[in-house]
Amino acid sequence: MQARLDPWNANSQAMNAMLNLENYLQDSSLEYSICELVRTRASQLNGCAFCLQMHTSDARKAGETEERLYLLNAWREAPVYTPRERAALAWTEALTLVAKTGAPDADYEQARQAFSDRELVDLTLLIGAINSWNRIAIGFRSQPAVTPTGLQSSAV
Structure with a gap:
């Protein structure tokens, strides 16, 4: 699979708007x-290899266990x-x-019990954002930063 388009070069203003949402969520x-x-x-x-590689790697760096990542599906x-x-996770799948x-x-009721109103809005925005990132990465064929041997690649 070959990358189709670099969205950052094509429209940095739009991509920076997405980053602003990510900064808020962070x-x-x-x-x-x-x-x-x-x-x-x-x-x-969504079957997004680029985002799966990125977020499982970030989760591991933050202390997430292999077991929990393997069992997530x-x-x-x-x-x-x-x-x-x-x-x-239920709200993520639902949306x-x-x-x-x-x-x-x-x-929705399960999420309402676990999250405050503000947190539920943030969670919903988080779910919407990752779905948008998945569509950007899949649509433009962004490549995960790994080689066939699993070693980190310097090119993305």
Whole structure:
């Protein structure tokens, strides 16, 4: 697969607007671990290799365990996630797959129980942002920063 377009060179103003949202989210009260789990789970659902590599790498650097990353695709059955993380993951799936799910009331209520109103807005923005990043990366065929041997590459 070959990269199609560098969105940063094509429209830095738009990409910087996306970064401004990311900067806001970074300063929100959402736990970094939840943010990376949400980003990784949405990227799994969307099949975004670029974002999966980035966010699993960032999560590991921040202390996330291999076990929790490996089990993320089966989080409902895995006992390693907190109720707050489970609520975030359910809301992530509901909104990432919104055309199929319609954002079920049960997932919304679970999120309402685990997050304040402000946090729920931030979580929803986080989910929307990673879905946008996935679409940018997939649409323009951004390449993950790994080689076939798994070693970090200097070119992205």
